């Protein structure tokens with residue numbers, strides 16, 4: 001059953017589900033599979049070494065789906081930042097209609113993207129950052145709760161609070177990100193005022209995700225307690241899969257007297273993390289995963305996953321609705337509520 005929300009209407013998609021940008025995972029195979037299933041797939045710009053490589057990847061993705069897909073542009077602080085303007089230009093030249101910005105204020109690219117009428121979906125972990133992004137003119141927000149994979153922010157506010165606060169104060173449509181894997185989650189997000197959900201870890205564990213099967217199996221076997229927060233000491237907290245290397249990193253971080261980032265840097269190397277997805281050794285380096293690993297029990301195709309989530313969401317919404325009783329259906333005696341026997 002197709003959904004009708006501000007997100008589905010604006011993006012021209014059937015299911016209000018976005019596949020969040022994922023470094024070393026967000027290639028055309030996954031993005032096109034999500035879009036073909038009726039959600040919004042996103043290519044991850046910085047997974048491509050150069051803007052020209054991103055252009056090729058966008059073109060490759062177009063051969064794999066006729067449906068809309070977007071690009072994630074992650075603006076992380078770096079000593080030598082990538083050429084964001086050049087990546088944004090390729091996105092514009094290639095006719096992409098929706099961009100997920102994340103990591104930092106969309107300030108450096110938003111003017112350029114909005115001048116071309118591109119829909120900007122900005123992902124952030126605090127209401128304050130969301131409000132700043134609204135001032136800059138973003139179209140949608142993706143509210144990333146503390147449950148999420150990757151950069152969780154420094155305030156540890158979970159989605160129960162963040163989403164309701166977003167509903168109360170933002171005045172711009174938002175989707176819920178972090179901790180979603182099934183249709184009950186989607187129904188809950190819609191009830192809290194979101195117009196869709198964003199999923200990362202769940203999509204890693206699909207047939208089309210271009211990562212080693214062992215890593216997908218590791219996710220299936222994991223519990224919600226199997227993530228680790230690293231780099232808190234440097235206020236750059238990241239939620240990672242709890243493996244040997246992540247545990248070591250946390251140990252060094254906690255025990256170091258000097259607290260120099262260089263001490264922990266070798267453990268959190270992105271290069272080694274990338275290898276994990278290729279060689280299937282879950283302990284080879286650190287890799288990103290959210291607490292939602294505890295809710296993932298299989299490796300479906302994106303098509304099967306989205307159909308299942310749709311069915312579950314509809315069933316959950318109907319079942320919640322069935323809890324409402326009309327005036328005439330009132331039970332003769334109500335204990336605890338209203339007509340108390342006490």
Ligand SMILES: Cc1cc2nc3c(=O)[nH]c(=O)nc-3n(C[C@H](O)[C@H](O)[C@H](O)COP(=O)(O)O)c2cc1C
Nearest residue numbers: 020021022023102148149178179199200201288290
């Ligand atoms: C392996 C992996 C890599 C990720 N890389 C990025 C990234 O490069 N940029 C970004 O904005 N978000 C990144 N994320 C976060 C996701 O886009 C999404 O916000 C997050 O996974 C939502 O939480 P969930 O995993 O509970 O669904 C990554 C997530 C995972 C699992």
